[in-house]
Amino acid sequence: MIVGVPTETLPSERRVALVPELVPKLTKAGLEVLVQPGAGAAAGFSDPSYLERGARLDPEIFQRADILLKVQLPTADEIGRMKEGSTLIGFLQPYTSAAEIRALAARKVTAFSMELMPRITRAQPMDALSAMSTISGYKAVLLAASRLPKFFPLLMTAAGTMTPARVLIIGAGVAGLQAIGTAKRLGAVVEAYDTRPAVKEQVESLGARFVELGLETEDAEDKIGYAKAQSEEFYKQQQQMMSRYVTGADVVITTALVPGRRAPILITAEMVQGMRPGSVIVDLAAEQGGNCALTEPGQEVVRHGVAIVGLTNLPSTVPLHASQMYARTVTNFLMHLLQDGSVHLDMNDELTRGPLVVHQGEILHAAVKARLSPGAKVR
Numbered sequence: 001m002i003v004g005v006p007t008e009t010l011p012s013e014r015r016v017a018l019v020p021e022l023v024p025k026l027t028k029a030g031l032e033v034l035v036q037p038g039a040g041a042a043a044g045f046s047d048p049s050y051l052e053r054g055a056r057l058d059p060e061i062f063q064r065a066d067i068l069l070k071v072q073l074p075t076a077d078e079i080g081r082m083k084e085g086s087t088l089i090g091f092l093q094p095y096t097s098a099a100e101i102r103a104l105a106a107r108k109v110t111a112f113s114m115e116l117m118p119r120i121t122r123a124q125p126m127d128a129l130s131a132m133s134t135i136s137g138y139k140a141v142l143l144a145a146s147r148l149p150k151f152f153p154l155l156m157t158a159a160g161t162m163t164p165a166r167v168l169i170i171g172a173g174v175a176g177l178q179a180i181g182t183a184k185r186l187g188a189v190v191e192a193y194d195t196r197p198a199v200k201e202q203v204e205s206l207g208a209r210f211v212e213l214g215l216e217t218e219d220a221e222d223k224i225g226y227a228k229a230q231s232e233e234f235y236k237q238q239q240q241m242m243s244r245y246v247t248g249a250d251v252v253i254t255t256a257l258v259p260g261r262r263a264p265i266l267i268t269a270e271m272v273q274g275m276r277p278g279s280v281i282v283d284l285a286a287e288q289g290g291n292c293a294l295t296e297p298g299q300e301v302v303r304h305g306v307a308i309v310g311l312t313n314l315p316s317t318v319p320l321h322a323s324q325m326y327a328r329t330v331t332n333f334l335m336h337l338l339q340d341g342s343v344h345l346d347m348n349d350e351l352t353r354g355p356l357v358v359h360q361g362e363i364l365h366a367a368v369k370a371r372l373s374p375g376a377k378v379r
Contacts, residue, residue: 001031001032002064002065003026003031007039008039014042015316017326018327020045020050020053023050032056035056036058043323045320062081063082066087067086068082069089072091073092076100080107084107084108087112089334091114094365095368096260101368105362108361112355114330116355117329126332131328131329132326134174134178134325136178137253137284140309147307147309151165152164152183153187154187164187164188165188168249169183170291171257172203173194177202180208181206184207188251211245235264239267239271242266249275250279253284254285258288263288263290267281269293275304286310286312295310298312
């Protein structure tokens with residue numbers, strides 16, 4: 001079987017779905033690896049580096065590949081060129097990409113969306129979303145530090161003592177915990193809030209103070225480990241009680257996402273207005289509308305003297321390591337699917353069934369199917 005690795009065509013995407021060091025793992029499994037010329041260039045991986053590891057270069061990947069490895073969702077044109085009955089693995093944005101998902105079904109492609117990987121112990125080596133969240137949390141702190149008009153650490157100098165920056169992290173998942181660790185290493189005073197009481201120990205182990213609002217819920221995660229949406233009343237109370245922590249911070253980094261839904265508003269316009277001029281908000285939920293009411297996805301804006309960073313696709317800004325991490329999760333998942341050199345689907349295995357969106361012309365994933373059904377609102 002042929003594994004194809006195309007060049008990503010989204011203008012902001014610099015990652016590649018397979019790095020040279022992993023090519024031998026696939027060839028030893030009996031697969032032939034074809035890489036589109038230039039596919040890894042933006043991430044720092046040259047065409048010769050793929051050839052040295054046993055891949056071949058081919059300008060037309062989509063028509064030849066039995067298994068297609070991608071980062072971003074294929075375009076309508078790319079889907080039209082895919083081999084009928086082939087397998088696709090990538091970030092497919094299944095809840096918001098109705099036309100593309102239906103086109104994949106029409107093409108009888110077996111499509112796996114890496115965002116839907118269950119958050120269970122067995123799936124950790126395949127958890128692409130967590131891997132990319134690690135990068136986002138790290139980069140968020142660097143963005144904040146570069147825009148804040150003061151130092152992060154306490155500095156005692158001949159010119160006087162500079163007090164440390166106060167950083168508030170909202171959401172202590174993978175991205176939030178990485179942001180906490182990075183901010184602490186830069187010397188900031190860090191506080192963190194999460195609706196799940198269970199993460200308090202993790203937050204404190206990184207040296208941050210856990211903010212307790214008295215609103216924590218036992219029902220903050222779904223059965224496969226992803227965040228669940230809360231009621232409007234819950235978010236309203238959360239905003240009111242969080243206000244003093246937001247307005248007291250120099251930097252706020254928000255990470256709250258609910259799969260398939262608009263990100264909850266945690267920071268209101270009034271809260272931004274109450275922050276000190278020069279403060280910074282980095283909104284890691286910008287791709288889903290943002291946790292701040294004033295976030296403009298893909299943009300950096302200043303409102304009431306506060307810099308609000310709503311940049312999207314932060315992992316692509318660290319393309320070398322992001323590609324390495326993503327490629328490892330995708331390769332691990334592909335190896336899980338392989339049996340005697342071919343893709344084998346065990347529908348009783350939640351690692352196979354969980355991320356499977358389309359197979360044999362049908363949309364199989366229940367939540368995606370519900371979202372894309374006639375009359376359902378797709379945002």
